[in-house]
Amino acid sequence: MSISKALRWVALLAAALLLGLFFKGCEPRQSPIHPKTLLIGMDGVQLQHYEQLGGDTHLQRRLFSGKAYAGGVNGRASEQPTISGPGWMTLLTGVWANKHGVISNAESLRIDPEFPSLFKRLREALPSAYLSSVVNWSPINTAFLLEDAQGNNVRESGLDDERVTDRTLEILENTPADFTFIQLDEPDEAGHASGFGPAYQFALREADDRLGRLLDKVEERAYKNPQEDWLVIVCTDHGRDFWGSGHGGVTEQEKTVFIASNKPLNEELNQPSIPEDNPGPNNLYGYAAQTSVAPTVLRHMGLDLKPEWRLDGTPLLGATGVRKARAIEADAKLLWNSDSSGTVIIHKNGQVVTNVQAYLQQWTDPQGMRQANDYVLELDDTPVAVRTRPASKPFILEEISY
Numbered sequence: 001m002s003i004s005k006a007l008r009w010v011a012l013l014a015a016a017l018l019l020g021l022f023f024k025g026c027e028p029r030q031s032p033i034h035p036k037t038l039l040i041g042m043d044g045v046q047l048q049h050y051e052q053l054g055g056d057t058h059l060q061r062r063l064f065s066g067k068a069y070a071g072g073v074n075g076r077a078s079e080q081p082t083i084s085g086p087g088w089m090t091l092l093t094g095v096w097a098n099k100h101g102v103i104s105n106a107e108s109l110r111i112d113p114e115f116p117s118l119f120k121r122l123r124e125a126l127p128s129a130y131l132s133s134v135v136n137w138s139p140i141n142t143a144f145l146l147e148d149a150q151g152n153n154v155r156e157s158g159l160d161d162e163r164v165t166d167r168t169l170e171i172l173e174n175t176p177a178d179f180t181f182i183q184l185d186e187p188d189e190a191g192h193a194s195g196f197g198p199a200y201q202f203a204l205r206e207a208d209d210r211l212g213r214l215l216d217k218v219e220e221r222a223y224k225n226p227q228e229d230w231l232v233i234v235c236t237d238h239g240r241d242f243w244g245s246g247h248g249g250v251t252e253q254e255k256t257v258f259i260a261s262n263k264p265l266n267e268e269l270n271q272p273s274i275p276e277d278n279p280g281p282n283n284l285y286g287y288a289a290q291t292s293v294a295p296t297v298l299r300h301m302g303l304d305l306k307p308e309w310r311l312d313g314t315p316l317l318g319a320t321g322v323r324k325a326r327a328i329e330a331d332a333k334l335l336w337n338s339d340s341s342g343t344v345i346i347h348k349n350g351q352v353v354t355n356v357q358a359y360l361q362q363w364t365d366p367q368g369m370r371q372a373n374d375y376v377l378e379l380d381d382t383p384v385a386v387r388t389r390p391a392s393k394p395f396i397l398e399e400i401s402y
């Protein structure tokens, strides 16, 4: 090595050391951020009745929350009954039942491996992540996700809500708890037993108390572990009928749900955007859809959302992409809401077919929509999917009530 070369090395080394000192000075502990998620499901909670408990609930005081809808869009390809199997699987996969396949509560049903749950997607992307699913209503674990969630570290079913809560506190205390999903069932049980009324309100109060204990634990843990970035989401699988004792149908009340979070979420949850051609009852379809929860969790956990996943939901963190993507099969039209000056990349059945200015908010497929197609609309690295129904297929609306 020549002297000048050696000097250059010394200078480089000194610069590197100085740079190291500089960063050390700014940030004494430079450990990477560890994203963590706790997803709390409360079965069969009617938002209006939860709100009637008053302003002192943990939901109201400690979380940001917004109205949302379950059950897909009435009369369209995404429609599904407002019951637990389809609802929880939509929350956990980010797609409607016309993709995940759990169209009822039949325990013989399994989610379609083409549309895996958060558990499987996280297991594949983060092989050493600690994943837990603790539920009161067993079929979530023992039927629909039986194969899908095989890689979980914890999978417990059939615990009453108090035991679900205790077990979750234990997981949050003693494990890496990268992604934890829990389901509390007692509000739904109270609704079935006696409809809306004091017993239902009592069950909601108890669920809210449990939410409070879980939030306390997350806050305590986040304080002790400042490198952990915690996302807590609270949601429900469906609303309830007029009396509160049943659900499954297509009424506004049964379709009305909520999504709440410890983090402020984006405009998809906070600023409704109405699909003018089909606003739904009282503009319900302008609110976030139940499909939004899964892409939100995936993005928080550091995964890039991929077009080939064909997720139906708009993420509630970061860029929304186009909003309210939808198809009108008879006109061979894709519609969406956007005021972006960007370009939407349109994929059809796995191929990019065209680019369209986002502000145009529509595109007509020159080949028509006689077949069932999977479209993906991608804007700002945020894909959102629509599966169409063959135009020839008659739509039979089955009333299922549980």
Ligand SMILES: [Zn+2]
Binding pocket: 044, 084, 188, 192, 247, 402
């Ligand atoms: Zn129920």
